[in-house]
Amino acid sequence: MKQDFDDTITAGERPRVLLTEPDCDDTIILATRKHAQVVQPYAGPAEPRQQSSVQRPVRVPPQVISHSITPSRTAAPKETPESSALYYRVQLDGTSGAHNLEHPCVFGRDPRPPRVVRGVGPRLIAVQSPTREVSETHVEVRQLGSSVIVTDLRSTNGSLVQVPGNAARKLRQGESVVVSAGTLVDIGDGNIIRILPRRRLE
Numbered sequence: 001m002k003q004d005f006d007d008t009i010t011a012g013e014r015p016r017v018l019l020t021e022p023d024c025d026d027t028i029i030l031a032t033r034k035h036a037q038v039v040q041p042y043a044g045p046a047e048p049r050q051q052s053s054v055q056r057p058v059r060v061p062p063q064v065i066s067h068s069i070t071p072s073r074t075a076a077p078k079e080t081p082e083s084s085a086l087y088y089r090v091q092l093d094g095t096s097g098a099h100n101l102e103h104p105c106v107f108g109r110d111p112r113p114p115r116v117v118r119g120v121g122p123r124l125i126a127v128q129s130p131t132r133e134v135s136e137t138h139v140e141v142r143q144l145g146s147s148v149i150v151t152d153l154r155s156t157n158g159s160l161v162q163v164p165g166n167a168a169r170k171l172r173q174g175e176s177v178v179v180s181a182g183t184l185v186d187i188g189d190g191n192i193i194r195i196l197p198r199r200r201l202e
Contacts, residue, residue: 088148088181089196090141092127098196099123104142106153107187111137133157133188141185141193148195150185151176160186 090105091098099105104122106113109132111124122142127134135155142149152159152171162168164182171177179185185193 086146086198086200088143088198091194091196092125093192093194094190099125100201101141101143101148102201104140106137106140107134107191107193108138108153108155109134109136127187127189127191129189129191131189134191138187139185139193141195146198148179148181148183149176150179150183155187157188162186 085102087100087102089098089100092107103120105125106122107125107127109126109129111126113122113124122140135153135157137153138155139159140151140153142151150159150161150171152173152175154173158173159171160168161171161177161179162184163179168186169177179195181195181197183195185195187193
């Protein structure tokens with residue numbers, strides 16, 4: 001009897017890069033001018049000066065004007081029914097329940113989650129397999145955008161995929177294929193997964 005293999009590779013963490021801002025100082029220091037003093041020879045008592053009617057201009061120190069920009073508030077677009085996400089569904093033949101693909105679905109006799117989960121964790125769905133044709137963790141069905149991807153998880157007996165209008169094909173171990181609504185995935189022992197059309201979550 002062959003055993004299932006798991007070739008999941010744990011992805012290492014990316015090195016963190018610390019961004020630092022340079023210490024900038026654009027202050028300009030202006031030197032003050034020294035006023036020269038001229039000494040005149042003594043010419044006796046000075047006559048009282050008459051106050052000039054001409055007013056000297058008063059020097060006003062420059063003012064620093066701060067120009068601040070007030071960000072405009074833009075209302076976030078409201079979610080409309082047209083922009084709501086649509087999800088495909090999967091259903092095992094002979095059962096009444098269907099599972100939305102907002103979570104990936106993993107099928108098998110005793111399915112296990114991958115060691116490294118990227119994004120949303122999978123929904124584990126166990127199936128009956130009296131003759132053990134179905135591997136413990138056999139196949140994954142996930143939605144990526146508006147597409148559905150079926151991936152054989154290195155099962156022992158493979159997965160038979162039939163897309164509407166095409167001949168059935170057997171996936172190799174670890175192989176993925178893009179399918180559409182109406183596709184049937186036979187994983188053995190009468191367990192057939194049906195891909196149902198998209199609909200909005202209720």
